[in-house]
Amino acid sequence: MFFVPRAGIHEKYGSWANKVLASIDRLGATEDISGLTSDQIRGRIAAQPTGEPACIIGGYALVPPFFRNNPIPKSADPDREIPTDAPFAVPPGAPDEDELAPVRPISRIPDGGDHSPTAFLKVLSFQYRVPTWRTPSGSFEEAAHEFAGAAGHVSAQLGGGTLDLSPPNTIDHPDPPPLIHQKGKIHILLHGANRSPDWAYLFGRKASDPPNAYPRALSARVLDVCDLRRCAVTFSSCYAAMLDTGESEAPARTEANQVALACLGHGSKFVVASTRSNWIDMAPPYNRLGPGLMGELWSRLAAGVPAARALAEAKQAFLASSMTAQPRNWAYVFKTLWQCQCYGHPDAVV
Amino acid sequence: MPTIDQILNLAGAAVPEHLRPAGRVVQRGGDPGVVAIRRAGAPGAAEEKADPQEEMARRLAARFGGSLDEDDPDAVDVEYPEATAAGIQSTTIVQLRRDANGALAVAGVFKRA
Secondary structure, eight states: OEEEOHHHHHHHHGGGHHHHHHHHHTTSOEEEOTTOOHHHHHHHHHTSOTTOOEEEESOTTTSOOEEEEOOSOTTTOOOOEEEESGGGGSOTTSOGGGGGSOSSOEEEEOOOSSOOHHHHHHHHHHHHHGGGOOOOSOEEEEEEGGGHHHHHHHHHHHTOOOEEEETTOOSSSSOHHHHHTTOSEEEEEOBOOSSTTGGGEEEOOOTTSOTTOOOEEEEHHHHTTSOOTTOEEEEOSTTTTOOSOTTOOOOOOOTTTOHHHHHHHTTOSEEEEESSOOEEEOSTTOOSHHHHHHHHHHHHHTTTOOHHHHHHHHHHHHHHHHHHHOGGGHHHHHHHHHHEEEEEOTTOOO | OOOHHHHHHHHHTTSOGGGGGGOEEEESSOOTTSOOOBOTTSOBGGGOSOOHHHHHHHHHHHHTTOOSSOSOTTOEEEEEEEOOOSSOOEEEEEEEEEOTTSOEEEEEEEEEO
């Protein structure tokens, strides 16, 4: 079921609204959530058959996320609030901890923060085709050099091939688009930023390099020229799913400055990424926190589990293993779970 | 009880050299002579009041057969804040725990991406 803020779409897109809504209606069964509060939307989703995926249509201006306080102390993690869609998948009144790993699969198909109907129509036209699309062969995996271990853990689950590291790779060399075009499975573990203009870029880093040495490795603009139709994309980077503008004075997140939107705008079936900073395991076996969750996800995606369900199951497995092995790391575990989102068609398969 | 210098030397070996001067010890609180700010891996000492999120964690730990109560009084986290580079703020955390032989050792290293 696709949950659609029809009134908000009319208000945002004006004369284009009917065309946008027609494209949304092509996706499948819809339910109008105009004028509903977030908890009321939760109630509507909870009324759906058990286990049926729910997909929210629109970015944060149309359907605001929930926010949860970051349990990690500010000295270690300056992110104070975590935008999350996870509570939408949990009925109102359920135990708070259920939203860390909801049983119901949930995703969002976001539009950009600007008022471009053509950009959203393009995304919707791709998303309409997702259920019938075969995933191309091949993979593209790139990580900051210092995150090679964690990226290798994810790569083993993804069943990928070569892992590119930055440095030596940069945004200029080798030229990224030919490496990324039509690669069916994509995973990125580069550094991300939460302020304009750096939030449009992803950065490499070698641990032994001088401080402040973060070469640009990818960007929304680079992804903007890549053919990502039918591709599955995940990011273990910081802020790759961040749709809000945070503390920046920049007006909006769009395909031009937001990597997940750029991927969806160029045909990716789905994008799984985090709305805030991700914690990366730097020591063997590299299977905790961010990379741990991503490894659980890819093992399910590679087995053909649909994207939103794969993320739901991955979160459940990750929560169980984390709270069993290292319960005292709960603050980091909670943040990892809350902030990880699925954007795109919930039934997309790799 | 390990000294601050012992803790910093042990944790410092797990991070790049340029980070080591900035290391700050976070230890399960109350011990004299230690820069104690908060329990390892837990909210600040100033936040010792009942925390709904911590209560969630306790319920979940119990669900999976564990506990949040620290059975290792020497468990420490050491934070290494890293100089920002235009929009990137990165902190490395080194976790020290007693291993099976009773020696304090690096049990985990995490970094913000």
